[in-house]
Amino acid sequence: MKTTIMIDALNRLIGKENVLYTLEDRLCYAYDGSKQKHIPDVVLRPRSTQHVSNILQYANEQEIPVYPRGAGSGLTGGSVPAQGGIVMDFTHMNRILEIIPEDLTATVEPGVITQTLQNEAAKYKLFYPPDPASAAFSTIGGNVAECSGGITGLKYGVTRDYILSLEVVLADGSIIHTGRKTLKSVTGYDLTRLFVGSEGTLGIFTQITVKLIPLPEKIETLLVFFATPQDAVQSATQIISNNILPRALEFIDKSSIDCIKGYKQEIQIPEEVNAILLIDIDGKDANVKTEVSLIEKIVVENHALKAIPAKDVKERDTLWEVRRAISPALYTIAPFKINEDICVPRSRILEILSRIANINKRYPSLKVANFGHIGDGNIHINILHEEGDQQRILAENMIEEILRNTVELGGTISGEHGIGNVKSRYLSFEVPPQELQIMKDIKHLLDPKGILNPGKIFL
């Protein structure tokens, strides 16, 4: 169909002020965090569920691909318009519709920034725990579609653990409601869980009801330096086996440390430090004190070089700012990076780290930096490489070996970033043919013409 005819029709459906079609505008929506480039034919900015329904009804009739998009911070190409067509930008559906403290729930539109919801809930002394490192800019809609995790996963779980109900527009434009706004509901199949993590391929969320919990009274942060990664991993294991569930338990390896040295003058990291744990403990004041003392004892027993508690909120924020800066800072090692987010059972962390180091010996021109949510077994493996096809191929071969080893150890190829179109070729490493077919059948049932985010998850 001619683009002009499509644009005229879309102008009529949602108003021309919500339709962007100049090349400059479309270019802004050609990317996400995976750094691919696919220019859409048109960008739409729906303002209501009815707009979304109108668009999908039309796109389904005309068989035009539709790519829902939040902030475009996804790392696996989820919102990239791989086959052209429509990008549906949700940043203008960004209202918090209600927070009901007595029900411990909030209902929001998908374009609400995660941190905005966290901040609004905190005004009622309530807490929305899922906390991806991108919380300051990613949207709840994107978080639900990716089932995002983040730094609080160990103690509080991931996005799916907080989604009670969804308003979803299906591929044909019909509107359904899954789940209930109650904390419990076992009426029929759990469609909410089916949609959470579906990466925009099964339906488009227009309202999301989340569960909130009481805001913890106190948070303490500890930065712990180690001479070896083994000591850091051993400390993490012992903290958990002592029945302490930290709010955050993050691991940073030597290569990642080297990138953030000097980023903040206040944080000096001595040369002999080869691994760091960044630990948050939260809860009632008295409990936090007891747990921090126990953790200090455990890390000393595991040869920590130094444990530095954050003195105040400002110092705590600085430490976390440094942690959040690692990902972009890795570009100081090499101009290109591939970021994997494998997750293994916690007991296999040392094994996978040692296998990765061994694999790396066979790829001496590539550098590896590891950091992440060690408490969940979810490590971000970054393969850093120079420009050129040969380097890229080497990096991809190395990743394939790492992913096969991860699955062999009982792990998963994606703990939180999703599959998108970046990892679809690896899906069969983990998902056997029969399960894969069930997934494809569900996709076909809900989106028979394949207009929703085509080219994602499946090859």
Ligand SMILES: Cc1cc2nc3c(=O)[nH]c(=O)nc-3n(C[C@H](O)[C@H](O)[C@H](O)COP(=O)(O)OP(=O)(O)OC[C@H]3O[C@@H](n4cnc5c(N)ncnc54)[C@H](O)[C@@H]3O)c2cc1C
């Ligand atoms: C610096 C940085 C740090 C990060 N840290 C983490 C982390 O700690 N943990 C983590 O899990 N991820 C992390 N991410 C990845 C990313 O931020 C998350 O995947 C996030 O959930 C994406 O949200 P978004 O709003 O940017 O969505 P987008 O990237 O725009 O889209 C992501 C997916 O959601 C779909 N989608 C968007 N809106 C809707 C909707 N309304 N209905 C249906 N589908 C929709 C899209 O089609 C796409 O498939 C990080 C990314 C960056 C750049």
